[in-house]
Amino acid sequence: MEKKLKNKAIQAGEEIAAMVLKSRAKALKKRKSALQKVNKLPLHAPAPILKTSYMRLLSGVTQNKGVLVAEGDSWFDYPWNDVLSCLEDEHGYDVESVAHKGDCVEDMAYSGGQLVELSRRIEKLLRQGALPKAILLSGGGNDIAGDEFGMLLNHKLSPIAGFNTNVVEGVMERISHAYVTIIAAVTKLCQESTGVQIPIMVHGYDYPVPDGRGFMGGWAFLPGPWLEPGFRNKGFDNLQERTGMMVNLIDRFNLMLQEVAKQPEFAKHVVYVDLRNTLRNKTVTYKKDWANELHPSEDGFSSISNKFAILLDELP
Secondary structure, eight states, X not given: OOHHHHHHHHHHHHHHHHHHHHHHHHHHHHHHXXXXXXXXXXXXXXXXXXXXXXXXXXXXXXXXXXXXEEEOSTTSSOSSOOHHHHHHHTTOOEEEEOOOTTOOHHHHHHTOHXXXXXXXXXXXXXXXXXXXXXXXXXXXXXXXXXXTGGGGEEOTTSTTOEEOHHHHHHHHHHHHHHHHHHHHHHHHHHHHHHSSOOOEEEEOOOOOOOSSOXXXXXXXXXXXXXXXXXXXXXXXXXXXXXXXXXXXXXXXXXXXXXXXXXXXXXXXXXEEEOXXXXXXXXXXXXXXXXSSSSSBOHHHHHHHHHHHHHHHHHOO
């Protein structure tokens, strides 16, 4: 990334973080005032003792391996189970999440909504005496897939068939700038609120199979498919060919994200998670790992979370 543009992205992130911190400072003053008005009253009623089998089960799992704060897209916010639920249920972490399915990384970087909620979650943890072990960021899939996916492609009958290099490079550059901005913003938020540099974990995606399956089969009123329509409209009918093309696109995305994580400003506290080849993408077996074109199955999410857990366990 050109140094001048990178510096502008970092500056934008820090300016957004400053706005969020200013907003939260004002909110915290209101909270302090509200608590002072009731300082003669108990702030917490004693919790009832519920002697149920469920409560007895909970009593055995009060400890955790650390608290994570997460911001991102549907890989962190998917019905029934996702990366975060697996990190909680299978690996013993507690997770505070502001992730929202369907969000683009540009939304996360520039709209400020998720960053405000992220800051609020960190404040809650600090009031409880807990310091996040890491901040997890997930994004970029929605910036590529969906209604605009076909714009990345030249028609199969075109003399320049396949992905349009210039368009793909432009999209990757846009995502890269957004990631630099959001990482710079989260870095500043964490330093200002906690006084320490909390590790930030980002991830690429694995190789999907553009077979036309949407959420729960892809009925008209449900999300998806995200990839197959673009391929079909541009004349690419062979599933094996489409899958090979997605390998190249996902490799490009991962390379871009690796380069962001290696920036000198981020290298010491940003961890990149390479998820490629975690899930199968071969014709006979891929449906065991992929629920649809963009999202892993239950077993797939479990395998993905294992990759996160290995790196999280290595953090101090």
